[in-house]
Amino acid sequence: MDIEKRIEELKALINKANYEYYTLDNPTISDYDYDMAMAELISLEEKYPHLKTKDSPTNRIGGEVLDKFQKVTHTREMKSLADLFSYDEILSYLDTTSKITKSVDYSMELKIDGLAVSLIYEKGYLTLASTRGDGITGEDITNNAKTISSIPLKLKEDIDIEVRGEIYLSKARFEKINKEREQNGEELFKNERNCAAGTMRQLDPEIVRKRGLDTFIYYIVDPEKYNLKTQSEALAFLKMLGFHVNPESKSVHSKEELLEYISDIDDKRYNYDYPIDGVVLKYEFFNMYSRIGETVKSPKWAIAYKFAPLEVKTKIESIEFQVGRTGCITPVANLTPVLISGSLVSRATLNNEDYILDKDIRIGDYVYVRKAAEIIPEVVSVIMEEREGKDLKPFEMIERCPKCGEPLLRRIGEADYFCLNDNCPARNVEQIIHFASRDAYDITGLGDKISEFLYNEGFVLRISDIFSLDNYAQVLLTKEGFKEKKVFSLIDSIENSKSNNLDRLIYGLGIRNVGKKVARILCEKYPSMDELINAKEEDISMIPDIGPIIASNVYSYFRDPKNIEMIDILKEKGLNMVYTSSKREDETIFTGKTVVLTGSLENFTRDEASTIIENMGGKTSGSVSKKTDYVLYGSEAGSKLTKAQSLGIKLITESDFMEMIKEN
Numbered sequence: 001m002d003i004e005k006r007i008e009e010l011k012a013l014i015n016k017a018n019y020e021y022y023t024l025d026n027p028t029i030s031d032y033d034y035d036m037a038m039a040e041l042i043s044l045e046e047k048y049p050h051l052k053t054k055d056s057p058t059n060r061i062g063g064e065v066l067d068k069f070q071k072v073t074h075t076r077e078m079k080s081l082a083d084l085f086s087y088d089e090i091l092s093y094l095d096t097t098s099k100i101t102k103s104v105d106y107s108m109e110l111k112i113d114g115l116a117v118s119l120i121y122e123k124g125y126l127t128l129a130s131t132r133g134d135g136i137t138g139e140d141i142t143n144n145a146k147t148i149s150s151i152p153l154k155l156k157e158d159i160d161i162e163v164r165g166e167i168y169l170s171k172a173r174f175e176k177i178n179k180e181r182e183q184n185g186e187e188l189f190k191n192e193r194n195c196a197a198g199t200m201r202q203l204d205p206e207i208v209r210k211r212g213l214d215t216f217i218y219y220i221v222d223p224e225k226y227n228l229k230t231q232s233e234a235l236a237f238l239k240m241l242g243f244h245v246n247p248e249s250k251s252v253h254s255k256e257e258l259l260e261y262i263s264d265i266d267d268k269r270y271n272y273d274y275p276i277d278g279v280v281l282k283y284e285f286f287n288m289y290s291r292i293g294e295t296v297k298s299p300k301w302a303i304a305y306k307f308a309p310l311e312v313k314t315k316i317e318s319i320e321f322q323v324g325r326t327g328c329i330t331p332v333a334n335l336t337p338v339l340i341s342g343s344l345v346s347r348a349t350l351n352n353e354d355y356i357l358d359k360d361i362r363i364g365d366y367v368y369v370r371k372a373a374e375i376i377p378e379v380v381s382v383i384m385e386e387r388e389g390k391d392l393k394p395f396e397m398i399e400r401c402p403k404c405g406e407p408l409l410r411r412i413g414e415a416d417y418f419c420l421n422d423n424c425p426a427r428n429v430e431q432i433i434h435f436a437s438r439d440a441y442d443i444t445g446l447g448d449k450i451s452e453f454l455y456n457e458g459f460v461l462r463i464s465d466i467f468s469l470d471n472y473a474q475v476l477l478t479k480e481g482f483k484e485k486k487v488f489s490l491i492d493s494i495e496n497s498k499s500n501n502l503d504r505l506i507y508g509l510g511i512r513n514v515g516k517k518v519a520r521i522l523c524e525k526y527p528s529m530d531e532l533i534n535a536k537e538e539d540i541s542m543i544p545d546i547g548p549i550i551a552s553n554v555y556s557y558f559r560d561p562k563n564i565e566m567i568d569i570l571k572e573k574g575l576n577m578v579y580t581s582s583k584r585e586d587e588t589i590f591t592g593k594t595v596v597l598t599g600s601l602e603n604f605t606r607d608e609a610s611t612i613i614e615n616m617g618g619k620t621s622g623s624v625s626k627k628t629d630y631v632l633y634g635s636e637a638g639s640k641l642t643k644a645q646s647l648g649i650k651l652i653t654e655s656d657f658m659e660m661i662k663e664n
Contacts, residue, residue, distance in 0.1 A: 003044060007051050010041040014057040018149050019242055055125060055154035059146055068203070069139035072130040075162060076221050078118060079135055079297060080655045081280065081304040083635065087259060090281075093303055094255055101288050107231035108261045109249045111278035111304050112216050113193045114168030115200055117141070119151065119217070124158035126151065131200070134658050135297075144200055147209035150244035157241060161226070165217035165243070169196040170273045173212045184486070185450030187438055192275040193602070214274070217243040223286055230284045251284060266307055270339060277635055278306040297655045306635045311370040311380055312345075314338040316363055319350065319395070321402045323426035325434045325510045327419040329401070329408060331356060333367075333379060340371055348377040352415045353397045362392040401426075422562070428462065429455045431510050435463045439516055439607060440508035443497050445490040463509070464566045466494060467573040502529060502579035505570075509563075512553045516607060520614065521545055522554065523579035529567065530577070533558045545619065588664040590618030593629040596644070599637030601654050609657065616664060624649065632657050 017034050020027050029037075038057065045052040052058070084090050098104055116132040129145030130138040145151050148167065155161070169177075169192045177195060178188045189195035199211045220226070223234045232251050239245045248265070252258045262279050269276055282302040283292060292301040315336040322330045331350040338345055348369050350356050359382055361367065366386035367379045400407055401419035403426035408417040419427060429452050436446035443466070454460040457479075459472050469476075470491045476482045507519035514522070525543050526532040532554075541551035557563055571577060595613050597606050597620060604612070609632065610620045624631060624643045631644040632652050644651060652660070 003048055004051055007041065007044050007048070010037050010044070011053075011056060013037050014041065015154075018057070018152075057153070059153060069141065069201075072128065072133075072138050072140045074118060074130070074136060074138060075120075077135050078116060078132045078138065078164065079294070079299055080116075080132070080653075081302055082295075082298040083278075083653070084303055084305045085308070085637070087262075090259070090262070090305055091255065093281075094258070097283065097292055097300065100291050101283060101285075104252070104254055104258065105284040106252050106258055107235070107249060107282045107284050108252055108258065109218055109280045109282065110216075110246055110265065110272075110276045111280050111306075112166040112168050112246070113191075113275040113277045114166040115193070115197045116164065117145065117167050117215065118162060118164050119145065120162045121155055122160050124155040126153050134662055135655070141200055143205045144202065144208040147205050148213050148215060150215045152242040155241045159226075159241075161241075162221040163217050163238060163243065164219040164221070165215050167196055167200060167213055167215050168192065168274050169199070169211070169213055171275065172273055177211060182447075182449065183481075185445060185447040185453075187447050215244050216246045218246065218249075218280075229286060231282050231286070232284065262305055269307060270310075276307075278304050280304050297653070297659065310340060311368045312338050312340050313366060313383065314345075314369055316361065316365050316367055316379075319363055321398055323401060323403050323419055323424065323430065325427060325430035326512050327401075327421070327424065327427050329398070329417045329419065331397075333361070335369065335377075338369065340369060340377065345369065345371070345377045348379050350379060353395075353410075353417070354415050356395045360394075362387075362395060364390065364392045403427075425455070432460055432463060432466065434510050435508040436466065437508075441497050441500055441504050443490075444493040445486070446493070450490075462566060464569040464573070467498070467570065467575070469494060498573070498575045500576060502527070502577060505529075505575060505577075506532070509557070511557045513550045514554065517610065517614070517620070518546065518550060520611075524581060527579040527581070528577060529571075533564070533567070588616040588618075589660050590616040590664075593618045594621050594627055595619070595630045595632055596621050596624050596628050596640055597632050598640035599634035601632075601634040603654060603658070612661060616661075 013029075014034065014037055017027065017029050017037075041056070042058050045056065045058055084093060094104055118128075118130045118132075118138065119126060120128040126142070126146065128140065129142045129151070130140055132138055145167075146153060171192060174189070174192045174195055181188055189198065195211070196213060199208055199213060202208050217238050218235065220228065220234050220238065223237075226237060228234045228237055230251075232249070235245050235249055250261055252261055258281070265276075265279055280302060281304075283289070289299070289301045292299075294300055316333045317336060318334045319331050320334060322332055324330060331352070333348045333350050335346050335348060350361060359379070361379060361382055366383040368381050368383065369377055370380055371377055397417065398408065401421065401424060404419065404421050404424040406419055406421040406424065409420055410417045421427070432455060433448050433451045435441050436443040436451060446466070451460070454469070459469060459476075460466055473487055473491060476487045477484060501523075503516070503519040503523040506522060507514065507516050521543060522532060522540075525540075526535055535555070537551050537555035540546060540554055541548045543551075590613050595618055597609055601609060613620055621628065624640050624647065626647060628644065628647075628649050630650050630652050631641060632654070633641045633644075634654055641651070
């Protein structure tokens with residue numbers, strides 16, 4: 001057999017299969033035949049390494065594990081698109097641009113909810129892949145990008161070109177990954193974009209390969225160099241080169257046609273196997289781009305229309321009650337399963353007794369449900385006309401804990417009922433789950449299912465027991481599902497967590513009304529555990545943003561001998577008991593300013609953005625008032641944005657926010 005010829009045949013077969021599968025969406029060979037061809041190619045290249053070329057499909061497998069990502073300065077700034085949220089805003093935008101263009105000619109494309117990427121090819125070979133970063137400087141993710149099958153390692157033509165697009169995760173892959181993580185007791189990813197972004201930040205390319213990411217490429221830097229006159233021509237050219245191009249793009253030539261396209265995509269947005277959150281409008285003809293112009297942050301020749309959150313009708317089948325870590329009882333509606341924002345929803349929070357009575361929610365009612373901030377399902381309203389003629393029983397709050405049977409208490413002036421039994425198993429499990437969560441002590445591998453298992457088995461009955469789990473390592477190895485790697489990775493994670501900053505520990509303890517922000521504020525004032533334990537209630541209440549209720553809860557917590565005993569054990573186990581502040585002392589753009597966050601951000605979680613603002617001397621608030629200095633808004637921004645506009649408060653987009661951080 002001519003080995004060199006066979007290797008070239010296998011490479012051609014695999015590259016052709018990738019092109020047919022990702023670009024043409026028309027595979028001609030089976031998955032089995034593809035796998036067999038890949039296995040043969042790997043075997044031959046291992047025997048004859050001198051015949052392995054840099055465009056070999058096997059370069060997608062494995063790769064060097066990095067210590068960190070290198071910074072990359074973009075050849076052309078990667079600007080983000082400005083957002084529109086209503087048809088009136090679209091029409092206003094079209095009126096403005098058509099004064100320059102004298103026409104309504106747009107390439108309409110789906111706005112993929114993923115991670116922006118830039119790809120640079122030299123003589124047809126992939127040489128660099130990078131993230132958007134701050135638009136000027138990104139991170140080199142070439143090793144990871146090479147594992148994504150829809151990114152060509154070699155183009156159909158030997159040209160120099162830079163293209164840009166979106167790395168995303170299909171809904172099917174997302175569900176599979178989360179199912180595996182749930183079985184392993186790991187924290188679940190919130191959505192496809194969150195998972196895709198987290199995956200591309202992995203330093204081991206093998207992890208990225210296994211996740212099965214995909215891409216859509218939609219932009220060419222300097223398209224005129226390739227004699228391209230329109231965006232539609234550019235998309236066809238990209239497809240010809242071997243890139244995965246979204247098939248839903250369409251050229252429109254009137255306002256009516258444009259709005260009809262948006263309406264059509266909005267109606268079927270959840271039918272796609274990939275996440276979308278809007279539609280992108282790009283003016284068709286490149287020769288008009290310079291005349292239409294750009295702002296510092298965004299082009300004017302392209303803009304994004306963001307979809308509104310969807311409300312869906314369903315039925316309340318039953319109401320059950322959850323017990324939280326503080327003993328708080330939360331009513332939860334079990335729903336007839338319904339698809340909302342691309343996922344199947346069968347449960348929704350009902351918050352508390354007052355919430356249910358105010359809306360007059362009853363078992364058997366038909367209701368409208370939506371995802372708050374596109375994540376948490378909530379019941380919006382009852383469809384009263386559906387109740388007519390039905391004898392539905394009004395809601396009655398339970399009087400005893402559903403887990404331990406002890407009487408519940410609702411304090412005067414409060415909306416929630418509480419189980420006060422310190423030995424309630426539901427409370428204890430929830431305390432352990434909360435302590436180990438990412439936002440608290442961040443113990444990788446100690447997720448909900450594992451925490452519950454360890455509690456039921458008697459290994460971890462309270463927080464301090466977590467740090468004695470190494471004593472049970474050999475016993476755990478005898479339990480189903482606990483392999484050696486899993487057990488010792490968990491023990492290592494527990495040991496590594498001991499160096500966490502004190503504010504994480506304070507938040508993790510689960511003191512009532514003490515969230516992440518309050519924990520940081522307390523630690524800024526009392527930078528050691530002993531100082532906080534010995535603080536006077538009246539002194540705590542004088543701290544800005546604390547107040548008497550939180551002060552009373554904190555003071556009472558540290559007066560309980562059982563809590564002090566547990567903290568003493570944590571000290572003995574070697575947990576860090578001092579706080580290192582990351583707050584800047586010099587003045588920044590946020591010093592002394594109040595910022596309200598609303599909507600979903602792409603590059604930050606709400607907590608991450610809040611921490612940055614607070615570390616830069618500002619503070620965040622949950623409500624908009626005349627005292628608000630800025631409102632930072634993302635997609636699906638709601639009433640807070642509307643109120644800010646009516647009060648004339650300065651609005652900042654995520655790209656504005658990134659620019660403000662960069663300048664400071």
